[in-house]
Amino acid sequence: MLNTPSPSKILVLGPAWVGDMVLAQSLFKVLKQQNPDCMIDVAAPGWTLPLIERMPEVNKGIALPFKHGQFSLFDRIKFGKSLRHDGYTQAIILTNSFKSAILPFAANIPQRTSFLGEMRYGLINDVRQLDKIRLPRTVDRFVTLGLKKNLPLADAIPNPSLIANKDNARATLQKLGIASPNSQILGLCPGAEYGEAKRWPPEYFAEVARDALNKGWKVWLFGSDKDIPVTSTINQLTYNQCVNFGGKTKLGEAIDLMSLCDAVVSNDSGLMHVAAALHKKLVAIYGSSDPHHTPPMSSNAVIEYLGLECSPCFQRVCPLQHLNCLNHIQPTSVISHLH
Numbered sequence: 208m209l210n211t212p213s214p215s216k217i218l219v220l221g222p223a224w225v226g227d228m229v230l231a232q233s234l235f236k237v238l239k240q241q242n243p244d245c246m247i248d249v250a251a252p253g254w255t256l257p258l259i260e261r262m263p264e265v266n267k268g269i270a271l272p273f274k275h276g277q278f279s280l281f282d283r284i285k286f287g288k289s290l291r292h293d294g295y296t297q298a299i300i301l302t303n304s305f306k307s308a309i310l311p312f313a314a315n316i317p318q319r320t321s322f323l324g325e326m327r328y329g330l331i332n333d334v335r336q337l338d339k340i341r342l343p344r345t346v347d348r349f350v351t352l353g354l355k356k357n358l359p360l361a362d363a364i365p366n367p368s369l370i371a372n373k374d375n376a377r378a379t380l381q382k383l384g385i386a387s388p389n390s391q392i393l394g395l396c397p398g399a400e401y402g403e404a405k406r407w408p409p410e411y412f413a414e415v416a417r418d419a420l421n422k423g424w425k426v427w428l429f430g431s432d433k434d435i436p437v438t439s440t441i442n443q444l445t446y447n448q449c450v451n452f453g454g455k456t457k458l459g460e461a462i463d464l465m466s467l468c469d470a471v472v473s474n475d476s477g478l479m480h481v482a483a484a485l486h487k488k489l490v491a492i493y494g495s496s497d498p499h500h501t502p503p504m505s506s507n508a509v510i511e512y513l514g515l516e517c518s519p520c521f522q523r524v525c526p527l528q529h530l531n532c533l534n535h536i537q538p539t540s541v542i543s544h545l546h
Contacts, residue, residue: 215242218290218316220300220307221251221259223275225458225477226501227345228255229484231301232367233504234349235264240365241353248295250310257459258481261369271310278306287313299352300324300331320352345501366504367484371466372459379460385450393419393545394427394465394482395449396473397441398434402523404495405474407533409437413444414538415472419545420448427468428453429461429478470545475501483508490544494533495520509544511536 217238222228228251235247249259250269259268272286273279287310296318298311303324311319312330320333328334335352342348342360350364380387397412399405416426426445428438430453438453456464462481465471470488473479475496482489483503491503493512497519502510512518518532525532 215296216246216294217248218269218293218295218298218311218314219247219249220298220302220311221249221255222301223252223255225255225258226475226480227301228258229367229369229477229480230346230501230504231349232262232264232369232484233346233364234299234301234353235262236365236367237350238353239264248293254458257457257462258369260459261371261462262367263370280306280309283309284313286310290314290316297333301349301352305330322348322352343499346504364504366506367480368486369462369481369484371463371485373463373466375460376463376467379456379464383452383455388425388467391424391469392427392467393424394429394468394471394473394487395441396429396471396476396478396482397437398430398453398478399474399476400431400433401476402495404520404522404525404530404533405476405493406437407474407492407494407536409440410444411536411538411541412437412472413441415541415545416441416445416449418538418542420445422546424469425450427464429456429465430454472541472545479503488545490541492533492536492541494518494530495522495525497521511541511544 221231238245246266248267249265250271253270256268256270259265291314295316298316298319300308300321305325308327308330318333319331321331322337323334351360395412419426426449428449428451430438432454435454438451442449442451466485468487471482472490473482475493479491483505486507489503489508491508491510498510498512513532513535515532
């Protein structure tokens with residue numbers, strides 16, 4: 208008689224960054240591969256829930272009520288206690304902060320798996336060693352937490368794959384008074400919340416947009432409220448021929464709209480990982496960050512990265528004040544990958 212894994216109920220404490228939450232789906236896929244009957248709930252900041260809703264491996268998302276950076280010890284203990292009767296057999300904590308480990312401890316979850324992080328002895332009782340050489344990518348680190356201790360990573364990690372709602376995309380277009388396109392669509396994601404050292408110049412994005420428009424494509428500009436200045440600039444440089452979604456869509460709407468695109472050009476940002484998880488033809492542009500650490504997880508992605516002597520510096524603003532890592536990536540090079 209074969210021994211089958213017993214059903215388990217796993218609470219994952221998810222990351223706050225959109226891109227990291229997309230990468231976490233690879234962990235959820237591996238957990239399901241190992242034990243198809245396991246139930247996965249994900250507790251994370253509320254703004255990540257639209258991503259979780261588009262991951263079929265996840266049973267439900269739980270919005271954490273804490274403000275970013277807020278310690279809130281007693282509130283975390285209270286929230287953890289509210290989960291005690293939910294029957295979780297394991298917690299996997301994807302963040303390294305001390306405060307993130309309080310909740311599963313307060314919930315009395317018997318197995319609490321993570322890297323040690325900020326001196327979390329006791330809070331974490333299934334401590335894994337973080338070998339940054341052996342686990343260079345964020346996705347590698349997430350997935351290894353879902354494996355038995357000391358079990359090596361498989362050669363092939365499953366890529367994230369979001370399930371978009373195209374009906375919702377069409378409803379969003381209708382709400383915004385935009386006709387459904389009957390031509391190819393290029394999505395541009397010129398923002399990057401981390402800082403300007405991850406943002407390719409808007410003039411370069413505009414050149415890519417003009418090339419696509421001249422070929423009869425539609426061009427859609429994606430971005431949050433913070434990206435309105437850059438999406439507006441690009442639109443002005445193309446004589447307002449683009450559809451500017453900057454600040455006009457919620458994350459779930461942006462995901463569903465992006466599913467209608469034929470190709471996407473993006474800075475290293477959360478939306479870049481969304482495009483990869485939607486299996487779009489993607490040109491991902493890297494400046495101060497490292498494509499070996501957080502690459503787009505897709506065979507349809509091409510990375511533009513110069514790897515200068517000063518790169519990656521991981522700074523929000525170029526410390527040398529020249530931003531050559533981005534300024535020297537030419538629009539013609541990006542355009543060549545699209546056609």
